[in-house]
Amino acid sequence: MQLTLWTYEGPPHVGAMRVATAMRDVHYVLHAPQGDTYADLLFTMIERRSQRPPVTYTTFQARDLGADTAQLFQDAVRDAYERFQPKAMIVGASCTAELIQDDPGGLADALNLPIPVIPLELPSYQRKENWGAAETFYYIVRTLSRPPADDRNGRSRPTCNLLGATALGFRHRDDVNELGMLLRQLGVDINVTAPWEATPDDIARLADADFNVVMYPEIADTAARWLERTYGQPYVAIPPIGVSATRDFVKEVAELVDVDPMPVLADAASRLPWYSRSVDSTYLTGKRVFIFGDATHVLAAARIAREELAFEVVGLGTYSREFARDVRAAARELGVDALITDDYLDVEARVQELQPELVLGTQMERHIAKRQGIACAVISSPVHVQDFPAAYAPQMGFEGANAIFDTWVHPLMMGLEEHLLGMFSEDFEFHNDATPSHLGGSATRGKAAAAETEDESIADVEALTWSPDAEKTLSRIPFFVRGKAKRNTETFALERGIATITSETLYDAKAHFGR
Amino acid sequence: MTPPTTTGAARAITNVDERPVLRERGQREVFCGLTGIVWMHRKIQDAFFLVVGSRTCAHLIQSAAGVMIFAEPRFATAIIGERDLAGLADANEELDREVGKLLARRPDIKLLFLVGSCPSEVIKLDLSRAAERLSRQFMPDVRVLNYSGSGIETTFTQGEDACLASLVPELPRAAGDARSLLVVGALADIVEDQFRQTFADLGIDNVDFLPPRLSTELPSVGPGTRYLLAQPFLTDTSQALENNGATRLSAPFPFGEEGTTAWLRAAADAWDVPERHFNAVTRPGRDRAKKAMERYRERLAGRRIFFFPDSQLEVPLARFLSREMGMELTEVGTPYLHKEHLERELPLLPAGVCVSEGQDVDRQIDRCFAAEPDIVVCGLGLANPFEAAGVTTKWSIELLFTPIHGYEQAADCAELFARPLSRREALAI
Ligand code: SF4
Ligand code: SF4
Numbered sequence: 001m002q003l004t005l006w007t008y009e010g011p012p013h014v015g016a017m018r019v020a021t022a023m024r025d026v027h028y029v030l031h032a033p034q035g036d037t038y039a040d041l042l043f044t045m046i047e048r049r050s051q052r053p054p055v056t057y058t059t060f061q062a063r064d065l066g067a068d069t070a071q072l073f074q075d076a077v078r079d080a081y082e083r084f085q086p087k088a089m090i091v092g093a094s095c096t097a098e099l100i101q102d103d104p105g106g107l108a109d110a111l112n113l114p115i116p117v118i119p120l121e122l123p124s125y126q127r128k129e130n131w132g133a134a135e136t137f138y139y140i141v142r143t144l145s146r147p148p149a150d151d152r153n154g155r156s157r158p159t160c161n162l163l164g165a166t167a168l169g170f171r172h173r174d175d176v177n178e179l180g181m182l183l184r185q186l187g188v189d190i191n192v193t194a195p196w197e198a199t200p201d202d203i204a205r206l207a208d209a210d211f212n213v214v215m216y217p218e219i220a221d222t223a224a225r226w227l228e229r230t231y232g233q234p235y236v237a238i239p240p241i242g243v244s245a246t247r248d249f250v251k252e253v254a255e256l257v258d259v260d261p262m263p264v265l266a267d268a269a270s271r272l273p274w275y276s277r278s279v280d281s282t283y284l285t286g287k288r289v290f291i292f293g294d295a296t297h298v299l300a301a302a303r304i305a306r307e308e309l310a311f312e313v314v315g316l317g318t319y320s321r322e323f324a325r326d327v328r329a330a331a332r333e334l335g336v337d338a339l340i341t342d343d344y345l346d347v348e349a350r351v352q353e354l355q356p357e358l359v360l361g362t363q364m365e366r367h368i369a370k371r372q373g374i375a376c377a378v379i380s381s382p383v384h385v386q387d388f389p390a391a392y393a394p395q396m397g398f399e400g401a402n403a404i405f406d407t408w409v410h411p412l413m414m415g416l417e418e419h420l421l422g423m424f425s426e427d428f429e430f431h432n433d434a435t436p437s438h439l440g441g442s443a444t445r446g447k448a449a450a451a452e453t454e455d456e457s458i459a460d461v462e463a464l465t466w467s468p469d470a471e472k473t474l475s476r477i478p479f480f481v482r483g484k485a486k487r488n489t490e491t492f493a494l495e496r497g498i499a500t501i502t503s504e505t506l507y508d509a510k511a512h513f514g515r
Numbered sequence: 516m517t518p519p520t521t522t523g524a525a526r527a528i529t530n531v532d533e534r535p536v537l538r539e540r541g542q543r544e545v546f547c548g549l550t551g552i553v554w555m556h557r558k559i560q561d562a563f564f565l566v567v568g569s570r571t572c573a574h575l576i577q578s579a580a581g582v583m584i585f586a587e588p589r590f591a592t593a594i595i596g597e598r599d600l601a602g603l604a605d606a607n608e609e610l611d612r613e614v615g616k617l618l619a620r621r622p623d624i625k626l627l628f629l630v631g632s633c634p635s636e637v638i639k640l641d642l643s644r645a646a647e648r649l650s651r652q653f654m655p656d657v658r659v660l661n662y663s664g665s666g667i668e669t670t671f672t673q674g675e676d677a678c679l680a681s682l683v684p685e686l687p688r689a690a691g692d693a694r695s696l697l698v699v700g701a702l703a704d705i706v707e708d709q710f711r712q713t714f715a716d717l718g719i720d721n722v723d724f725l726p727p728r729l730s731t732e733l734p735s736v737g738p739g740t741r742y743l744l745a746q747p748f749l750t751d752t753s754q755a756l757e758n759n760g761a762t763r764l765s766a767p768f769p770f771g772e773e774g775t776t777a778w779l780r781a782a783a784d785a786w787d788v789p790e791r792h793f794n795a796v797t798r799p800g801r802d803r804a805k806k807a808m809e810r811y812r813e814r815l816a817g818r819r820i821f822f823f824p825d826s827q828l829e830v831p832l833a834r835f836l837s838r839e840m841g842m843e844l845t846e847v848g849t850p851y852l853h854k855e856h857l858e859r860e861l862p863l864l865p866a867g868v869c870v871s872e873g874q875d876v877d878r879q880i881d882r883c884f885a886a887e888p889d890i891v892v893c894g895l896g897l898a899n900p901f902e903a904a905g906v907t908t909k910w911s912i913e914l915l916f917t918p919i920h921g922y923e924q925a926a927d928c929a930e931l932f933a934r935p936l937s938r939r940e941a942l943a944i
Contacts, residue, residue: 001567001593001609003617010574033633035547035666038575040896050903052896059543062636062667076542083877095569096633096667099600124569125597 006344006364008319008382012122012132013094014039019136019219020090021053021167022195026140027086029077031069031104032094034059046385047168056080060097070102077108081115088144088200089113090136092120116200118143128342130218130294131322133166137195138222144203148231158257159189159209163235164220165196170297170381172196174394175215179240182397183213186250187259207231211256215239215396216296218320241300243270243308243401270398272405276309287412288484290315290356292339292347292365293380295323297395301360301379302330304404315339315354317347344368355483358412363387372483375411379404461490465500473503488513534861534870536852541875544896545825545850546579546912547666548674549630553580554915555678556589558701559726561625564590565617566664567610567642568632579912589624591617595634606640607648614649618657625656626730628678631663658685658730670850672748672826672915675701679725682733683755686725689737695721696782697734697761699753700746703918704728710769710921713779716796719786725752736761741785743778745769745920747860748827750853767859768828769920770928771835772804777859800922807926808839814933816841821888823897824848824874825911832892832914832928834863840929844868845886848879890936907935 009015013030020028021043030036037057043049058076060069077091091104105119118139122132162179165172173196180190191209192202206212212227212235214220224235234256240249247265254261275281289311291301295318305311316331317339318324324340331338339350348368351359359369359376363384369376378387379395393407394400466474470489477485485506492509493501549572552564566572573592580588593613599606610629618624627649629642642661649659662681664674679699689695696719698710707724714722723734740761744753747768757763766781767774776797783793820842822829829849836842846869854861864870871879876897883891883906890907891897898908909932919928 001595001599001606001613003613004570004573004592004594005588005590006577007570007573009570011570013571014574033547033666034543034545034670035549035575035633036571037542037544037896038546038550038578040544041894042578044897044899045895048899050900052900057542060667062665065637065667079541079877095571096637099634099637123597124571125595125600128570 002343004343008342008344008362008364009129010039010042011095011124012127012129012135013092013120013124014042015129015132015134015219016090016092016120016122016136017043017053017055018129018133018166018168019140019195020055021049022165022172022197023054023140024197024199025087026054026200027080027084027089028053028055029073029080029089029091029104029108030055030057030094031073031076031092031097031102032057032059033061033096036094036096043167046383047388048385049167053167054084054086056084058097065100069097069100070107073102073104074107074111077111077113077117081111081113086115088116088118088140090118090120090140092122093124095124098124116143130320133219134222137163137166137219138226140195140203141206141223142226144200145206145227145231146204148207149205155189157187157189158211158259159191160236160253160257161191161206161209161212162193162196163212163214163224164216164218165193166216166219168381169216169219170294170379170383170387171393171395171400172216174392175396175400177392178394178397178399179213179215182240182246182250182264183253186253186261186264188253188257207233209233211235211253213253216294217323218294218296239296239300240396241297241400242304242404243272243398245300245303246270246397246401270401272308272401275405281309281409284409284412285310287311287358288314288354288356289358289360290351290354290365291379292317292319292359292361294318295320295327297380298360299326299330300395302334304401305360306334308401309405309408311358314356315350317341317350353487355487357481357484358408360408374483377408377411461494463499464490464493467500467502469503470501470506473506485510534864537846537869537871539871539873539875539878541873541878543670543850543874544823544876544894545874546575546671546894547633548664548669548671548677549576549632549666550579550671550912551664551674551678552576552590552630554701555675555726558728559626559730560728561623561730562589562628563617563621563624563626564628564630565614566590566592566630566632567635567640568592568595568630569634570594572632572634589621595638595640599640600638603638603640606638607645610640610645611649611652614659618653625658627653627657627659628681629659629661630674630678631661631665633665633667636663636665636667660685670827672746672828673750673851675746676749676751679749680751680755682726683736683752683759686733686759687735688759689735689739692737692739693721694739694741694786695723695735696786697723697725697736697740697742697756699725699742699744699756700749701726702745702920706918706920706924709923713796713800714782717779717783717786717788717793719782719788741782743782744856746828747831747853747856748851750851750856753856765859767834767863768831770828770831771839771925772801772808772922773839774831774835775804775920775922775925776801797922804922804925808929811926811929811933812840814936815929817843818889818936819843819845819887820932821845821883821886821891822847822849823876823879823883823891823893823911824850824871825892825894826914827851827853828911828914829892830857830860830864830870833868834860835925835928836932837865837868838863839925840932842932845888846871846879846882848872848874850874890932892932907939909935 043053091108108117165176212224214224214237227233238249240246250261291298313334318327319342328338359365360379362380393403489506489509631642646659646661660681662677736759738760742761743764764781766778769775769778833847848871852872892909898910901908918924
């Protein structure tokens with residue numbers, strides 16, 4: 001048993017729902033109790049979809065358990081087929097139905113429906129949402145795809161499939177659009193986008209493309225590997241998030257299908273490089289950032305943070321255990337410890353300990369950062385309703401890099417403002433606990449200090465005393481670096497066996513650690 | 516949403532108080548009883564709710580609560596893993612260990628509910644024995660109780676019922692036959708304060724509320740106890756109270772001026788409060804409520820409303836909206852129709868309204884489109900698809916999260932239904 005307050009991922013059947021909901025003419029019959037219908041709201045409320053997800057739940061009750069839940073399931077499949085007339089169906093069990101072992105696949109098969117019926121085996125007690133989505137997509141591709149048509153090479157331009165975008169994904173809607181434009185500009189046409197708005201007929205045509213683009217490895221990796229093995233279809237797996245990654249992506253595609261990347265690279269439409277070099281951005285240098293989310297987005301974010309914004313990545317982690325190895329490797333390169341966990345409290349503790357100036361994470365990290373008074377931008381699922389913006393806001397491609405620059409820099413203090421706060425920390429309007437002026441007032445700053453004191457769980461740190469003058473000096477340090485200053489000073493004192501911290505110690509530590 | 520087609524499914528028409536009731540058994544689109552934790556964990560301030568379930572259960576609560584984390588929540592899920600499925604002995608050990616860790620971290624917790632889920636019930640993990648075992652270990656600091664919030668046993672608000680029912684055996688036995696009043700069902704604190712004051716003005720003291728705000732303030736119950744249900748979904752709690760000798764005061768539910776007055780009157784009658792005194796005490800509240808509701812009556816009168824089954828508040832709210840707001844009822848769906856507790860409500864519904872129990876969601880959506888209502892009351896999963904199809908909605912979960920009981924909230928209750936209509940009219944896009 002694992003104690004959980006908040007979860008990063010839902011159960012695997014929610015991943016299957018994300019695939020089914022993204023597609024067209026597909027219906028999912030889920031053997032599940034009534035409460036599991038809550039999952040509909042993720043799509044209709046949080047993503048604001050205007051249609052119910054194409055899911056029929058059997059909603060069996062306790063009294064059905066003794067009787068015939070199998071019959072209930074078959075009726076549900078038959079009724080759903082008649083009512084919704086899908087071109088393909090997927091069937092499976094939720095965590096509870098898995099325990100009663102009704103074999104949805106066999107039961108649906110026995111009905112001899114005139115459409116493909118794809119059984120899912122998603123072990124709910126071992127796996128989670130993204131894995132469920134990947135597995136579902138893989139089953140669908142394996143069942144519905146056909147060998148390439150003969151005229152595959154008759155086309156004048158090369159084609160590719162965009163794989164991995166699902167319902168409820170972080171900016172998938174806009175990434176599909178942005179990436180499509182980028183590829184067409186490069187001279188590559190899109191054969192099929194899937195699961196996003198794909199029909200079963202589209203899946204059948206997947207093998208016609210020259211190659212696949214794995215947009216989100218968490219979801220499309222398994223299917224892309226299978227397509228490669230089966231049809232010899234190569235795939236590109238560099239998520240083009242950030243300027244450099246997009247350039248790498250363009251080059252790899254160009255090489256693969258032998259087109260000239262230069263036109264696209266030359267007029268690269270991203271403002272990020274110039275914005276980042278402009279003097280106003282000097283204040284971004286060395287900002288300490290903590291990154292947590294799914295593997296695709298944290299790997300991309302780490303690279304952008306370091307290479308494109310000159311931040312210092314002080315922590316990196318993911319809840320995608322399937323990709324832990326990649327994240328560990330990236331962390332090693334950055335000289336930090338990777339945090340691989342799906343426990344929200346672990347992440348909170350790490351943020352507390354590191355006192356970064358910016359947190360890049362999911363909606364959970366948004367809450368963690370808010371509570372600790374740290375600036376935050378959302379970079380990965382799971383996200384809430386406000387992270388499905390009305391405006392076009394891709395993460396991928398050159399336009400995506402623009403959107404990233406804006407959303408990451410926005411929560412931070414502006415350059416000059418930071419200096420003024422530092423210089424005139426006792427100005428009554430400019431007080432230490434002020435928030436960035438462009439963000440308006442927020443009551444959370446006071447808590448930052450409180451949170452810092454709670455942090456002293458380590459006995460050694462508890463033994464340290466802060467003299468009144470040191471405390472006063474500390475209080476004059478602007479809030480956005482205060483946590484770090486405090487932590488540095490305490491580390492410094494512990495290392496040198498200093499029991500009472502004075503102003504002197506604080507300045508010595510400052511000299512020792514630099515900014 | 517999809518156009519209507521019809522297929523045969525389990526349905527039956529039966530009579531309740533000579534009123535035809537459409538009973539359906541098909542796909543339900545209702546949360547399970549775990550959802551009650553979202554408001555119950557705020558109501559009882561020293562209680563913690565530990566769901567023993569799956570990742571789905573954790574995800575449900577998180578989705579229903581909207582991950583609005585202002586403080587560390589007083590609920591969590593112990594997620595059953597593969598190893599627990601392999602051996603129940605280990606599952607029990609694991610549970611004890613997790614509870615131990617939890618209580619060590621939260622010394623402020625005095626009451627722990629182990630909440631059963633579908634998986635825990637299907638694998639027959641006996642939470643009542645676990646609760647006894649843990650109670651023995653942690654008493655007197657922490658009392659450990661259990662109830663089921665599972666979707667195979669409970670819908671949505673039945674979780675609160677199951678929770679309160681599990682508390683009843685813990686209530687101290689009232690000494691003697693002295694009369695006391697118990698108000699049953701979680702109410703907003705402010706509503707509780709208002710009712711307390713009104714009862715005091717009526718001369719009824721010795722009033723308690725279940726659930727109490729603190730688990731250390733459990734009310735006593737005995738043969739002298741008369742209880743008033745503040746919520747219509749408290750079947751098991753009611754039964755448990757009767758077993759302890761308490762007597763239910765039959766009344767409509769305190770929604771709107773009419774409902775609140777009748778509800779208060781049930782208590783006043785039991786306490787022999789003179790009519791003149793009752794009128795003098797309630798007059799100001801009644802007048803205020805009527806006055807405040809006036810402006811919404813203008814908006815709501817003549818509008819057609821359709822209720823999907825969700826909170827079990829449907830029948831009393833339909834009564835309020837039809838009688839006091841002049842709305843026209845099309846279908847009033849409820850997950851469960853408790854004839855006895857609604858005995859004073861059902862006769863107040865206009866003739867000809869379709870009352871339905873249970874659900875077959877696709878067929879009900881067809882009926883809803885056919886009825887052409889002006890506003891639909893439904894769960895979160897259905898709301899946006901209806902709005903996108905041009906149908907105004909009110910999400911029912913809000914009815915549990917907003918104070919709507921009593922005189923001072925009568926207009927607020929009406930406003931919840933008026934706002935979506937006003938909004939649609941205000942929007943020029
Ligand atoms: S219906 Fe059952 S399995 Fe689903 S969330 Fe509710 S208790 Fe958990
Ligand atoms: S903000 Fe989120 S949780 Fe709150 S009502 Fe909207 S969708 Fe639900």
